[in-house]
Amino acid sequence: MDNIQIAIIGAGPAGISAALELKKLGYSDLIIFEREDEAGGTPRHCGHLGFGMFEFKRVLSGPNYAKKLSKLASQNGINIQLKSTLTKIEDGVLTFSTPNGIKQYKPTCTLLALGARETPRSDRLVSGTRSPDIITTGALQRFTYLQEIKPFDKAVVIGSEIVSFSALMSAKHAGIKIAAIIEEKSEIDSFCVIKYLVKYLLNIPVITNAKLKNINGEDKKVSSVTIFKDGKEEDIACDGVIFTGKFIPESSIMQKSFKDFNLNNYSLNVTQNFQTNSESFFVAGNALRGALAAFRCYFEGKKVAKNIHDYIRFKHQSQIIEISADENISWYYPSLLDLKSPIKKHLTTLRLKNRAKGVIKILLNGRVVSIKRVHALPFLSINIPWKDIELKVDDKIRLEFVKD
């Protein structure tokens, strides 16, 4: 077993930018562990443009953005161990499976930048047949951009989060026709302008208020989907189904290894410094709450690097209180407060599960201390002001959303 100062798990935007920043701060005993055989994370297979504008002031495609990150890491002498899968976290020791056998490390500090995945068909309990032609956007991107394989000819896209348009672009790249986009909600789950672009430029029908009833087919082949809209059932012929969005953190190893797991965020509870209750562990990027844009993960990586720097320098005793949230809130940050660290004016960031008007309240021991009126869209983050709230140990804070 090796002692190292800093271990970063995941060589995506958050992990690499944290490593770059830590390197700048003078840390050299640092390893990034990556399970894939190349660095770069999810952007590696997002074949379309739209990356790098904020961090590199250039418009890059996902793969070029990933290459840029990877290049920066190697130019700065950062040690990235590829093909290293974290299989266990126990008593501060990290165990990895690698092609050269089992490796163990005991870091002074660990950053979990594990990324996220889309919710597949199974976890949505969708009725119907099973088939290898029922996939997620992530799988479609990997088929079309990484392996140059076209798995089917005509697909139905389920969900209309921003990522579903990435599915459209991947499909276009591979020459796959899209029969329709199906959305359960009354409006699409991203900016309305996109709806018109899809409808009129790409000529793809966007069917809202429609529930996916069944995936039809025999013998592991998809023949159509049945949707339910306005009290009627309708079949749409297709030979593939793409489930998009509903991102969740790659957090199973966290849930297995730590007690303090947050079920709204599906990740570990973290303080305003991204520090967990197991103090030498930090979490950042999509591992904290599902999908954010790559540049947000990149900047969060920089932030957490500074917090890790402080932690290693000062090792101050933290004083933690917990923040809970109701079920309307799909994710929120932070979920812990360290009273020994500064608390910013706009501390809480959150998103709601559904499009809604109402108020978000911060309750301190059951008493409302802050309130904000919102017209929330599920894909936009909301910042909640904290003003001058006096806090002490044993206080209980809760976030609630009350619909109009």
Add this chain to the structure above:
Amino acid sequence: MEHIDLNNLFPTKTSNFGTNEVFDVAVVGAGVVGTAIFKEFCEQGAKTVLIERANDILEGASKGNSAILHTGYDAPPDTLEHECIQRGYTEYMKIKDEMNLPFLNTKALVVAWNDEQLEKLDAILKKGLGNGVKELETLSHKQVLKREPNLCLDAKGAVLVHGESLIDPWSAPLAYLKKGIACGGKTAFSHEVKAGHYDGKYWELETSQKPIKAKVVINAAGLYGDIVDAIKGTKDFKIIPRKGQFVIFDETAYNLINSIILPVPTKRTKGVVITKTAFGNILVGPTAEDQESRTDSQTLRETLEDLKTKAFYMLPALRNHRVTATFAGLRPASDETYDRVSINEDKNWITAGGIRSTGLTASLGLAKHIFELHNTKYEKNPKADEKITVPNISEFAPRDNQKEGYGKIICHCECVTEREIKNACHGESGAGNIGGLKRRTRAMMGRCQGFNCEAAITKICEDEIKNHG
């Protein structure tokens, strides 16, 4: 861009014997029962062929079950089912180490959730003891919760069945197949038996590929058991496929229970089981839904929701865990189970039909029983004692990713290696489709369901098939 049909990624298998080859025995159906019979007859020295309509083993009833090795504590007393379960259990214990098959003795609790069920526990205990299962005891409410602290407080009491255990439902039949092949047995996948003619000495079976000639036919055709059986001339039973839907929870839930949690059975069904699996998950199911179709294994949202609700009642902490997979299996139920095991001596035809949920445990015992029914002396195969192993894919022993030189891990959720995927593509007992690849490796069976690896695995398989024919 290259279009790849994911359902036809693997080439159709052909047989490696000539049309003039004559077999002692033709086993129809390569489910768990068929493969166990194949192994038994090959070891005993009979010249045997295994005929299967699909391109791989376990494509029918045997692919979806709860993967429990049963003691037979609740089997109908003094029946063939009872005998075969216990014989099968003993036999499995004999071969498991040699074949590298996993086994975890978790024990089972038959839990009573109300007073009415509590009253039935005594009868369950007595029946078990009567069935020769000695290691049984009754536990009080307090004892149940001590053993299973995460169970709902409504648990009134339970019968603890010490012998109930977990096995890998896919590797065991694969090991049986490989053993049969090693002993010289032949296979004919993608050969659907369409008709047959008996000339008083030999059966000539007409298949979707070439005809196959054998002295004796053993029908282990599972969901198609009645159709194949009619070939002998009489229609003795009807298969009524019984669908069982399952929900699999993520590995994060694995430690919520220690034992298999069984319900007190009702007249209609054995009820919903909660158990760990050999692959590190929690399984909830099955349902019992009779249907006409032999192929429709669709899941239904409402049923899956209902399974979740039932499981959350019994094991409230399960709520905090995600669903990894959902699936449905079809059991080949018939009007009378196990009575469908019979021999027609005039026609040299043996039927092993209507073997339902206990088939996984009973298969090895049933194979012995059928060999006795067959009542023919052969010269024991010299290779019968040869050691045949299958790769371990369970969580109960070290897996390939713990051994050096595996290339890289391809399926991250289930930690499946490139080497495992490649190996599963090869040979007579290699995968015949993506489902078969999944059952041999666990690839794409985890929480992301292929988000990360389906494309890469497709590519690896395609290359392997191209390069190795």
